[in-house]
Amino acid sequence: MSNTYYKSGFLKKLLLIISVFLGVTIASSQNKIEITGTVFDEYEMPIPYASVGIPSKYIGTSTNDDGVFSMRVSAENMSDSLEISSIGFKTYKIKVEDYINNNVTTIILKEEVVSLDAVIIQKPAEIVKIALKNLRKTSLSSRHQIDMLYRRSSVENGKTRFMVEHYLNLMDFGPSDLKLDEVGIAESRKSADYRFAFKKQAAHAVHVMTQINPLRKNINVKDYQWKRIDDTAYDGEDILIIQGKKKSQKKHQEKNWIKLYIGLDTYGIYKVEVSRHASEFSNLKAFYLYKKNSDGKLVLSYHNREANFRTPISEEKQRLLKLKTKNVVSSYRHEAIVLHIETNRKKFDVKNSISESKDMGDYNITYNADFWRAISLPPETKFYKKSVTELESIYGVPLETQFNGVNN
Known part of the structure; x- marks a missing residue:
């Protein structure tokens, strides 16, 4: 070193x-x-x-x-x-x-490598254009399998009321492709379901994670106003942090932006941040982290996001919950941690491949308690701990007890 x-x-x-x-x-x-x-x-x-x-x-x-x-x-x-x-x-x-x-x-x-003394002639928009054009070269773009831990918490009235965890096998061609090639739910477990609004997604949340990733959306660079807001470094490469705001935004959408962390040597995109505010009660914050593999290609490492919205409830539930409004402030908390990537086609193994489009909480996969005990789960994040604490506080039932009771 x-x-x-x-x-x-x-x-x-x-x-x-x-x-x-x-x-x-x-x-x-x-x-x-x-x-x-x-x-x-x-x-x-x-x-x-x-x-x-x-x-x-x-x-x-x-x-x-x-x-x-x-x-x-x-x-x-x-x-x-x-x-x-x-x-x-x-x-x-x-x-x-x-x-x-x-x-x-x-x-x-000791000191990090940051050597941006030279004048950068290229405009931010030009750097973004090159980075997006080179996605297939800078990221892992051959077909590969991603083994991922995916968690989603359903929050209603400020408290988590349902959580589902999936161990996924994904087939992908990287961020240069518009969508995932295949999704398999290898293992699954759910908490007790204390929801009263029952907001659901029309597709598995990992598909939504893919769809809202700016790198996969064929961004028209000319539609955005790009500005260099900072610089940093990663693994010996100077990085420019460039933020883009859509030119055609309405007044209530002024807080909408995309932020890209772009390497000046490779034009690789190491991090993506997204902020979207459609209205006072509808907003999204998300980020994607990428890291280099042994060949210097960027692969997804971590993702989280939280989307807030309003969910309508019946008058009966409104009375029971003593709410003054027919709409409940809700949100989804998502977290995805990549644990392994396989590039050897002979070792590809997607279990329980899914083709239907439905909410990830509605998939019924046989619960394997031995798998969840044996797997080396990453340390709990604040994102996750918050959901667990809120779930357990409703009726005082430990999450592990919920897993064993509900899934069996």
Whole structure:
């Protein structure tokens, strides 16, 4: 690992201290080794949503809001390189075997590579145009399988009243394609259902995740006003943060924007943020994180979003709930964590492939408690903890009890 210093005229010097509190447990049933750690910056603040994984084997996860991560590796991974990366910080690499055997506790990374001293001649709109045109080159665009943990919480009147988790097998051609090629629900579990408004989506939420991703929508660059708002770096590459606002927006849509994090060397898009406000009670905030694989191609790492809206209820429910309005303020909280990507066609294995279009809470997949006990789930995020706390507070029933009671 290089600790070379670089100079920059645009960003303050950055220093990353990754304090890794190592926890190693053996999962004998699957012959796996679980490694855990916590990632901080120089101010001892946790770094959320950092990508953690073994790019050469397409194995990975993300840190939660507290900078904590956990993932399982096998004996075959001992000589592989474990990488921890986050936008604004230099990628940290260490051999898996060294990570375990050396009982690493503190890693100090010196200055990040940010060298934007030279004048950037290209206009923001031109940079966006090139980045979108090169999506197929900069991202993994051959057919591949994504194994993903997808969670959705249904919120009514400010409280989570239903949650469903799916372990998905997705076939995809990357963000340069308009939609997913195939979706399989390998495993599923649901909480108790305490909803009274029953707002549903017309398709599985992972399809919606794909449809609202600006990278997949064939954006007409000329329709937006693009502006460079900041710069940073990722894995040794300078990044421009460019925000676009649609020119034809109405007054109540002024807060609508797209934000792209674009590498100046490769024109790869490392992060996408979206904010949409259709009205006072209808808005969406979402982001997508991408990371490099061993071939330098960008692949999806993490996504979350929350969409707010109003849901009508009957007069009877309005009376029972003692509400003054016929519309309940509702929202969906979504979270997707990519755990593995498979590129070997011989190993593709999509379980319970779905073709019908219906709400993800309406799919009835046989509950496999052993799977959920054995899988190495990523550490709980605040996004997830909030939903669990709210669900358990309704009748005081622990979520695990709900899983066992409802799904069996």
